[in-house]
Amino acid sequence: MVTLKVLKYVLYDVLRSRMVLAYALLLFVFSYALFYLESDPSKSVLSLLNIVLLLVPLVSIIFGTIHFYNSREFIEMLLAQPMSRRSLFFSEFLGLALSLTLALVFGIGIPAITFGVSATSLFLILVGVLLTFVFVAIAIWSAVVTNDKARGIGVSLLLWFYFTILYDGIILLVLFYFSDYPMEKVMMILSALNPVDLGRISVLLRLDVSALMGYTGAVFQKFLGSISGTVTALALLVLWSLLPLWFGNRYFRRKDL
């Protein structure tokens, strides 16, 4: 019950901040414009995918880190009360993730519904929500591990850079280096090791651009196109948010505040 009370407070606190409002508004404007300008909804989902993959991890990770540092005094104060560190940690995480999820669902959901809702756009929102959870978890983990605020934000930014850009560069290098070998299975594993790639591919395979993806795409389609494959991909994303959360929680419990 204590967790819920603290969660409610964190949620209100985050939702009141102008940052989340601006985030929701930005997403709303982008997606509204994309749906409005593009007559083909599948094309606008594609453009929206680019924005979601870039913006959602960035905002989640930066905002998550900053918020965790800023509520340091609040956390210290609460920990003086009789409540467990674990419930405080999880209420912090859930408060952040849920408020950003709300912003995302409103920002993209309303334009998507006004311009004709489709299974693909709903799936895109779902992937966006999962990515929010993943990157808020990573943010909190990095904020817990590093004491210095500037360094913590630096770590978060680096992680974002790694997941959105660097990792794909590494994949490309690996592909070039081993281009004589069948790499489909390896690609499957490699893309599962990056939540952004996982989200991107599972949305792309639902769009008709998947026809461009040739043999490799067909291998992925066979796996991710099935219900069990989709469930696996989503489960992997959930796992991706649970892992940093678990590590963060472990560190937070032993941390000397």
Add this chain to the structure above:
Amino acid sequence: MDMGGSHEAGEVNRIYSLLMKTGRNRNGRLTVKRFAWCSFDARRGIALLFFFLPSFNVNFSAARSIDVGPGFPFHTLKQAIAAADSGDVINVQPGVYAEGNIIITKPISLCGIGYPVIDGKKADEVITIKSNGVTLDGFVIQNSGKSDLKELSGIHIANAKQCIVANNKLINNFFGITCDNSRDCSIFNNEIRSNATTETSSGNGIHCWKSSSIFIDGNHISGHRDGIYFEFVTYTQVSHNISEHNLRYGIHFMFSDHDMYFTNTFRNNGSGVAVMYSKFVNMYFNRFENNWGGAAYGLLLKELTDSRIISNHFERNTTGIFLEGTSRSFFAKNEIVRNGWALKILGDCYSDTITENNFSANTFDVTTNAGENQNKFAANYWDKYRGYDLNRDGTGDVPFRPVSLYSKLVEEVPNSVLLLHSFMVNVLDQTEKVIPSITPEQFRDDTPKMKPYNHAAT
């Protein structure tokens, strides 16, 4: 429309002179001009006969009208055909005629009244034409047999000249209309549909082999293997047809030279049109739409030379135009929009000209496996062009390179297509655009247009 050389123009005139027997209905579609004796009903025909009998020594073999159907002298088509002489017209009344393989060996006309049904009962070839000057008009021809050895068809024109097959509905036949070793035949306004499921167990809608000067117009073909298949077919016109939902190609040309197809629509086929091992094939005003799938092409060209691809519309194909071993050909005024790859051009293509086309909203504009370019790109409109035009003459001042770095990467390492729409790829492409280093230097349009051409207006 530019018909090309005088040789081709002569050919077109010849085809049109063949069409003198045709007219147009209210919809503007070509129709058979029903000859007077064809539209007469039996009683009027007999009355006329009695009218002329006393005064002339009538030569009955010149033009007799025979009626087939319940309540008429002949009940079966075979009897009527056996009784008919050259030049006679057989009016077939409504009904179902399932008489096995009907072979026509004399120049007669069969006119269906109210679409009588000729059924092959899934056993035989339905109608075989083995004579010159046979006309077949207004029938439903259905259920031919299937065979692994023979091309069993709804209508088979064999070794014949000047035959007309028009206004028929060919339903669920193995091959729709086949035409072999024939010439000067017209096949028009037919509806040809089947329910092909696999390429090996299905036949083509219109199948022409070793024929010449065939006129194919206004047909609607669906559910076959190839909509139209040509092998060793020359001087042939294919126009105003719709070919859709066929398993393989909308039209398939093999070793067929000096042909022309225009104003056709090819959509939702395995691939739109494949032209292979041919030369002097002209393609105008066609639409290639929605040929979408893992290995689908709008227009697939292989070993083709001296051809013209002008004013066509390519929309939403996985690959708009695919060129392999295509040389001395001319691609102009085409609208190439919303394809995966607009143009795939392999290294064995040379002396092709690609000019005045609109490339817009394609995922990749041009991709190639070649290091150098032996073709000419000029004065196209590319929606990805970000250059400027200082003197305002409508032509960009800096060249456009249509081969993006990422499309080149995908060509070399196909697996890297999985990075499609990742942020890193966008960054790479932008960097390459600013400082080109990896993409082939010669693949470029030196005079890119600032605004799209309005092809619809011209």
